[in-house]
Amino acid sequence: MKNIGREYENLDQKVYQVIKSMIENRQLLPGQKIPQEKLAAELGISRTPLISALKFLEHEKLIETKPRRGFYVRLFEIEEMISIFEIREVLEGLSARRAAQTITANQKKELQKLFKDFPVGRPIEDFQAYSKADRQFHNFIAEIGSKEFLTSILQTFNIIALAYQYPTREGLVRDPNDTIVDHHNIIEAICNHDPEGAEKLMRKHLELTIHELKTFNAQEKTGS
């Protein structure tokens, strides 16, 4: 008989996770060069699996390779961020639609719990906690209705959106006191098994972020 259940994980997959979270919580900053030898030593491995992981991350656009110059943490221009949010708009619209079609009773409970500390009306103060809930919200919806495929694409975008921190609020573009309403509405549509509504609301939600980004970009260009 064959031993199928074995869960072996290569070093590069572990390193991949480590670097990903280092980018996520800003231990590695956008634009920064990756010191291969140093980082490998720190992680207690050789350069081989590290490079392997970096190659993998290159494809997620979290890392950029400059041949003969090394690996760099990707730095996004605002135009690129707009383009990324446009992709998110249609993809997350899809995942909201699918979620509304397939959500189970247990998943409903979990989804409704996410923003329980942020009821509509009460002003939001803890931006960091809200930012975290926001991320969980988008990830969870992706997971409910989608095959592994879509989930992994969306997770990448999520990290990019996060990595591109805004000077003002903790990784958030729009004011939480505005977005909280969207979130509650989307959750309601999904829990009511309303695919069309869920898709429309999710797209609107992200469309407003895009609008905000475009405004910000226009301001930058004219000179703050």
Place this chain on the structure above:
Amino acid sequence: MKNIGREYENLDQKVYQVIKSMIENRQLLPGQKIPQEKLAAELGISRTPLISALKFLEHEKLIETKPRRGFYVRLFEIEEMISIFEIREVLEGLSARRAAQTITANQKKELQKLFKDFPVGRPIEDFQAYSKADRQFHNFIAEIGSKEFLTSILQTFNIIALAYQYPTREGLVRDPNDTIVDHHNIIEAICNHDPEGAEKLMRKHLELTIHELKTFNAQEKTGS
């Protein structure tokens, strides 16, 4: 002064292209194991850049890694194909919309040339040529309106769609004599700078493919 224009390309990037096209034109078949030593020898390189390229392709889901077992050309289930086409539907809808907004006079000419050998009404015979034009069509629209980001995602899906060849026609799901009408309509909408129409038509176009796939899948399950 710094020498910026230098175009150096690592070996793994070249190998990446080679393997990609090997999968595209079926020299490597879905499900097949990649013989590392042998392939490296054939390409006249060591295993290092080969593995690097395979890692890269793993992320595009063209290659699957089974730890301690090696690399395999990815084999897609029909459910996964349906999921992929759902993603294509919304993403290509977006790229059609953007294309309609930004297309230039020269791009219009090029786009209109693509199906000049396949006028509406005349029955299509050369499926291979049509399949090629189809691919160019989708790639070109992606390139017109999108940043590098979306283009690279869509290209991946395109290859997957192709790699999953249908037993009947050359990588095509729907009958070319039906799809040719869609293609001409989408081109018209884009050239008339009609973003809403272009998006709607493109989504409809892919929605029909999804429907076809679902029907096919249902038949398979009941027993041919």
Place this chain on the structure above:
DNA sequence: CTTTTGTATTTTGTATACAAAATTCATTAT
């Protein structure tokens, strides 16, 4: 004959080695 066990062979994952390229930095020239 089929299944199990044990051994030989191949393949994988990772470390290490090393030439070629890039970077640093002190030195000289402008």
Place this chain on the structure above:
DNA sequence: ATAATGAATTTTGTATACAAAATACAAAAG
């Protein structure tokens, strides 16, 4: 002082080496 030059140092890209794991296959047991 600034720019140019060129060794000394570091880093990169790739090959090679090798232990550990997987596979293939032959012999033994049921």
